Structures are given as C-alpha cells and as structure tokens.
Amino acid sequence: MITISHRAGETPRPDSHSASGLIAGPGATTAPGVRVRDLTVVYKTPLGELPALGGVSLTIDPGTITGIVGESGSGKSTLALSLLNAVQPPGRIAGGSVEIDGLGNVVDLHGDRLRQARGRHLGYVFQAAQNSLNPLKTVGKQLLDLGRSHGVEDRRALVRDAKSLLERMGLDGARVLDSHQHELSGGMRQRVGIMLALVLNAQLVILDEPTTALDMITQATILRIIREVHKERGLTTLMVTHDIGVAAEVTDRLAVMYGGRVVEHGPTMEVLGAPSHPYTQGLIRAIPRLSGDIEQARALPGRPPTLGTLPASGCVFQERCPLRMDICATVEPPPVIEDGRTVACHAVERSRHTAQREEHP
C-alpha cells in the first residue's frame, strides 16, 4: 500500500486530461510526461558545494498543468532550469536524471541537441518578460532570429503561427510583431513571452513566475490564457510560483517545495483542501483571505532556510515545524506515496500507522 517514490512508474492518471490531446494545436504531438529522479543540483560557494536540490523526485503526468510552489531558496527555479539542463555555473547538476518523453534524459544532452530541444520540445517563459526580450529589436525580428537558430525554413508560416497565437491571446498580432518591448505593457510582454515559448510547437512549457509584477486584473487575464492555451494545444505545463493562490487558480497538480525538496505533491484541490505536510499547512494558514475569519490567518514562525542554513541532517523543515519529533533531527523523511499524493514527513507517516493500527487492531 505504501511505496517509496524512488522508482519510476508511479501510476499515471489516465482520467485527467486525456481528452485535451484531441483538440491540440497545429502540428501537435502528444504531450510529454516528465520523470525527475533523485535530482541533485549543487552551487559552489565559499563554504564549499551546497545542495540547492537535494535528491528531488517528481513525476509529471502528460497533459497536466502542475504548479511548483515554494519560497525563495526552496529550489523551485533551479528545478525548472534543470528540466532544460540550463543550470548555470556556479551551479551544476551533480546527480540524478530528468527523463522527458521524446527526448530521453535531458541531463545527458549537450551542444546542438540540447539547443534544438529547447524551443522545439521545451518552451520556457521567463520570470520578467521584459528582461528576456531584446530592447533593440522588434518582436518580429526576434521571432525570425528564433526561427533561424532552429532552422525553420518556412518563415511565413512561423510569422503566421506567431500572429495567430498573439491574436488568440487577445492582442493585435501584426502590431505587436512590429513593436519594440518598450511599446508593450507588462501584460502584453508576458503574452509575447508565451508566444515565443509556444511558436515552435513545444509540448512541454515551463512558466517561471509568469505573473509576478503584473496587476491583479492583468494577472487574472494571463492565468486564464495559460489555462486555455494549455488545453487547446494539449500541453504539459509546469508553473513555478511563490504564490499559492496563482497556482491554485490554474493548476491541477501541485508540488510544494522547501529547502531543495519536494515535501508534498498531489492534486491541487486535495493539497489545498486537506494539506498533509506541516509546511503546506502553515503556508496556507499564512494567506490572508477575503472570506471567513481573518483572525485565523497565522504567520509561520521562523524563516525559510538558505543554502548555508539548511540543517546538516534530518528534515529540512524541522526548525519551523510544530510536529517535530526526535527522529526529524537525524533522519530525512522519505517521500511516501499514498492515494496519488506524495508527502515527506515523519509525523504524517506516524499518524497514518497509528490510524491503521486502530482500524485493524
């Protein structure tokens, strides 16, 4: 009944989104699945190499839209970059694998093959779209550069696809392609970023904080677009965010990261409705809400660890945890899967055992 998640082959969930592939965009292939296994990424610091990701395992089912939620230093952006094998020095992937359907183990890709994979298979929407656009070139020129570097022969078709994507997102395609980035608003730039990530028909799209620095109403628009495009083109989408509300609004699976580990992963509705890990519980309680008793909102004591302040052994959350036990200081809790949910917590594990013993004395 209880399995440890270090092996491949977690049960795929064929029920969710199998239909979305049917209404995929032009030239679509099937949405890829992603299997991250024991991924370790270290950063070189004056204190030696410190782990930003400490053996992360995460299975992303084809066609799902998964949120990766965490605070600064949780390793969420490092994980996202690892999917592109794009961790920059002083960081490096020190171990583990990232298997993406149709690409194999991305960690082993190099040079031209890696460059081709990015863009063709993997689309990446950067955190600050204004920083990822060239201020000196029009969007159209950058689109053609992108096409050239990926050996696209039919440039007309590329421009046509770009226009229809922009129009799909409620923009005047021709005008946007003729614009420089300073002529576009934040929300428009973000949509340009999404267009550039999708125009080469990438089927796995990674969005890094796609709505940070956008206004509330613009954010709601972008989130709706992300969800619609995801469905229409039959994508596998990953959204990295610090904002649990943003993830809640669009995702169907949620992975919660803390101190370079995935501490909880499961269907968004369940993770939010009945969080298991004490960190997830604390994080949700710390969100001021619009309805209900506002006095019930509680800050999570302490602060998230940085690379240098991770505990030397045991659970990464031990210092802030209200359920801390002796074992938490010495043994790192392994991720345990039950009913499609993954939780890495000794206390959760123990209470499960207790509950079972009470059921079957």
Place this chain on the structure above:
Amino acid sequence: MIIGTGVTKTYKQRGDVLGGRNVQALRGVDFTVPKGGAVSFIGESGCGKTTLGRIIAGLETYDSGEIVIDGTPMTPLSPRRRRPYFRRIQLIHQDPYSALNPTRTIHQTLRAPLSLRASKTGRPASWIDERAEELLSLVGIDPGYVLGRYPHQLSGGMRQRVVIARALTVDPDMLVADESVSMIDVSMRLSILALLKDLRERLGVSVLFITHDIATARYIGGEGELYVLYRGQVVERGLTETVISAPVHPYTQSLLSAIPVLHGLERPGPERVVPTEALDERQADGGCLFARRCPFRTKRCEAELPILTAGTDPAHQYACFHPQRRDVIPVEAVA
C-alpha cells in the same frame, strides 16, 4: 488625525515623440485617517496610491486641495514650517533591500536619527543605545544579533523590521506602509503585517496601508476604512468589511474577482466581474474613468463623470451611476 480634501496632483511629462501629456495622478481625493486608526488604499499600478502615500508622508507636494494635520492646514505653511508635522508621518518603503544604507551597520542606521533626537530633547548619550535596543525588541528582533550587522547579512523580513524600527525612532503618529510586504517571502509576510497591527494597538500609531492586495488590507485594517483608487479617483470607500463583502462599484468588483481562488478551500464567487478590455491610460477623459472597461456601462457613463456619493449606508460611498451589489468574492468550500 489627518484630513485631506480635494487633493490633486498632475505630473507633466516632457514631450518626446508622442508629444507632452499630463498625467493626472490624483483627481481630487478626500480622505480621513483617524488618530490610531487604520486606513487602506487599494488599486493597481498607476492608480495614484503611491503618490498619495508620498504626499501624506510629506515627500511630495500636492497641486491643490488641502491636507490638515491635527487641525493645522498645511497649504499656508512654508515647506520649512510643514516639516515638523510631516516628520510625525513615516513612510515604510516597499523594498527593504534598498531602503537601508548598505555601508552602515544597523547600529549606525538607528543611531543617526536617535542622536539627533537625544540632542534636541536633552537626553544623555546613553539613552541612544538603550532606545535602539528597545526599538529592535519592539519590532521582534534580537538586538544582540542585528546591531553589529550590515543589511546584506539579514533576511528580507528582518530588514523590513529594521526599516520599521528606524521609522519609530522619531516617535511617529502614523506609518504609511506602501506595499511593505510584497517583497517578503509568503510565510513571513503575515508576521510583518501582524507587527504593524500590533504597533497600532499597543502604541496607538495609525497605519495607512497602501497595497494592491485587498486580502492583506483586510487583515491589517479590518475595522478601518478602505478606499479603492482608480486612475487618481476614489471610486469606492467604506468600512473594509463592507467594501469587500458587498462591493458596489464594477471596478472594485473586477479587482475582487481577479483574486485567485484557492480551489479546494474556496469556490469562485457566483457573480465574478471581468473588465471588457485592458487598461488604456491614454483614453480620453470626459465620462466615467472606468466606462470603457465596464461591462455595465450605459450612454450616461460615457458622457458624465460620476462623483462619490453615499447610498443607504452613509459610510459606504461610490462613484457609479448604476450601483449594484454583486457577490464576487470566493465562498468557503467547507460550510
């Protein structure tokens, strides 16, 4: 107590390719911040909320209107004579990373305003360090740990607490907190908000809270007033709980509808409102400022500017020709 009436501010932009145009940051804003009270201003970027905060903190001048601080109108006073009034109003910046001098230790940062104060009030030099430690303890950090450190050695949350402690060195009557938690990690945001709340309750410091995040405004100023600003105009104003649970202006409703729903914990509000188009600040004025984006606009809205008026509840005001309460905020899933 601070009362503003008809405060306006226009920024003149130098003509570039498009030709010069004026940006009306504030179009006649009325407000009242009671002594020891909490008031929130919410709105999106460009609505004028930051300008208003800077004017109230005395960091920016206003073009017309009047600001009265504890019974004294500011307009007739020279900038020099205004200074002691505005010193009692301290601004907490959005960005704790740039608000502190990186070359000074926390001790040096706090010492400068405190020694000025000591010499003015004839307190002994020993008071300075005592007070610095007292203030740091008040904002919830260990003086022994932070005093000798530089800002870069502290976390964002700690830095923001130091910024608050520095604001408290002048014994202010009011703190203006402009997006003060937006750059702090989610799990620690609430503790900074709780600190502001606590300072208000314990020291009687009033708090003017400026944010785009209505839920945090609800947390910090639950019993106070909430103002919704749109393009320099207050479009809705009332008790925070009233405006959030029974919003009347379509812009307020759009803002509340845009807040992500925590699916699993909440269900979306049944009457969520979505603006018909994106904001275009260059659009011609004349009618209601929100008319072009409003799903409920009529001919009248395009021709005439609605002014802030109260409905049946005199404390709840809105600038809309077609006020209609709508249920837009998420509903608790469990119940």
